[in-house]
Amino acid sequence: MNLSQNQSGTTLGIDYPPPPRVHWLFLFLLWIAIVATTVLFVPINLWQPVAALAFAPWIMYLCIWLLKLDAKSKCIFWCNLYILLELGRAWLAIQDSSDTVHLLGDLLALVSSILGIAIAFMIRADLLRHYNEREPIGINLSPGLTFFFSFFYLQSQLYPIAQFKKRQAEGHATAVGRTLLP
Numbered sequence: 669m670n671l672s673q674n675q676s677g678t679t680l681g682i683d684y685p686p687p688p689r690v691h692w693l694f695l696f697l698l699w700i701a702i703v704a705t706t707v708l709f710v711p712i713n714l715w716q717p718v719a720a721l722a723f724a725p726w727i728m729y730l731c732i733w734l735l736k737l738d739a740k741s742k743c744i745f746w747c748n749l750y751i752l753l754e755l756g757r758a759w760l761a762i763q764d765s766s767d768t769v770h771l772l773g774d775l776l777a778l779v780s781s782i783l784g785i786a787i788a789f790m791i792r793a794d795l796l797r798h799y800n801e802r803e804p805i806g807i808n809l810s811p812g813l814t815f816f817f818s819f820f821y822l823q824s825q826l827y828p829i830a831q832f833k834k835r836q837a838e839g840h841a842t843a844v845g846r847t848l849l850p
Contacts, residue, residue: 685733688830695726698726699820702722724747734794737794738797742790743791746790747787753783788814795809799829809825
């Protein structure tokens with residue numbers, strides 16, 4: 669195993685898979701494109717679940733990557749549940765719109781929204797645990813920014829780590845005597 673040491677003398681495992689090397693702005697523009705396409709081509713009653721399901725692959729990708737870092741990560745389970753709830757919302761949206769179906773759809777929307785926020789915080793907790801314990805670089809993730817900007821904020825914090833790990837793999841950077849983050 670290829671290891672180096674940081675200032676505190678703890679070893680940094682270079683064998684951990686690097687974070688996704690995708691800039692947060694790209695994700696944001698992709699999200700805008702998804703929402704715009706949804707608004708243009710999808711019936712209004714399906715806008716929310718279709719837009720959520722179209723962005724779900726990125727969330728799933730993050731959860732799968734976190735599972736590679738820590739086999740005990742639970743966010744993939746909750747991400748799958750989130751996708752099932754969104755599929756349920758979409759299914760209810762195409763049903764006859766009785767009061768009961770509408771109420772059930774609203775309930776699924778509420779639960780799905782809460783679960784989406786919870787998944788962002790689960791990913792945040794996994795990132796803090798990994799990058800402060802296993803690969804101690806001293807990452808600091810704001811709960812407020814996680815709440816308001818969710819996966820865009822988390823990716824904005826992962827991108828510099830991914831860039832550093834790329835430079836490190838190419839031999840242009842070393843973790844000895846410095847932290848991974850500026």
